[in-house]
Amino acid sequence: MFEWLPYTGLAALFILAAIALTRRLGPEWAWVNRKIIHFSIVPAVLMFYFEFIPAEVFSAAAFIFGIFQLWPHIRNSEFSWYQIKNNYGEVFFAFSASVIPLILPRGYTTALLLAMAVSDGVTGIIRHYYFRRRGFNVKLKKHWTGSLGYLITAAIIAFLFLEAGTVGKIRWAAILMLAEYQPWLDDNLAVPLVGSALFLLY
Template identity: 75%
Template structure:
């Protein structure tokens, strides 16, 4: 009945290690730290895909993690090494990740979760180093270099996990890239929303 417990425990420990590591890196690496934590959810996604962590457990865990990250914002005591005042992206990410496995089939949910974790993480790292190299404020800027990285990784994920022809997979990756880049809605909400709507293609 509780065969998933060791796997959920391993996933939680890996996320905890990532948070501890980013704290060690410090405030100077805030934007990179946020992406490292994004990457740290990948083992949990893989365990979900292979049936080691049930959708309900994955969802509940992500929801609790979202509450854990929301509380410092409410108290105005953000974890300064990866949280940014008035930016709730990491909270939206966790809450979105809690909904996706409950409303979408496992294979499709896995692809979307991986895009949220890996593609978003890669694009953030690429943009960080681009702007750092050019002397700009890296915290809240977007650039085509990051979007290109997003498109490439999202396409690789689509090819690996989604059914359908290459055109639909390219369309999926391209529309998620646009959802990530658009300036009106936080990408941690926009990507899962657009990705969920795109399920009709599959």
């Protein structure tokens, strides 16, 4: 009945270990630390894909994690090593991850969650190092180098998990890349919203 419990515990352990590791790196690496924590959900997503973790359990765990991250913002006592004041991206990420498995098929959900975790993480780290070398504020900048990293990794994910033709997979990756790059809506909301809408095409 609770066969999913050890897998869920193991998936949570990866995320908690990433939070502990990034705390050691400190607040000056907050932008990179956020992306490391993004990467840490990959084991949970893969366990969901291979049906070791049910959609309802994955959703509930993501929702709880979202509340866990929202609370410091409400109290104005953010976890300084990865949370940024007035930036709720990690909260949006968790809440989005709690909804997607409940409304989309397993394979498509996996592709979208991996794009949110891996592609977003890659693009953020590329941009961080690009602007760090130039002395700019990496928290406020986007650049084509990061978007290229997003496009490549999202295309790889699409080829692995989407049931579509080659053109469709590349188009999916390109549209998500544009959703991440646009400046009007936090990408942790824009990508899952656009990605969910794109399901109608796939």
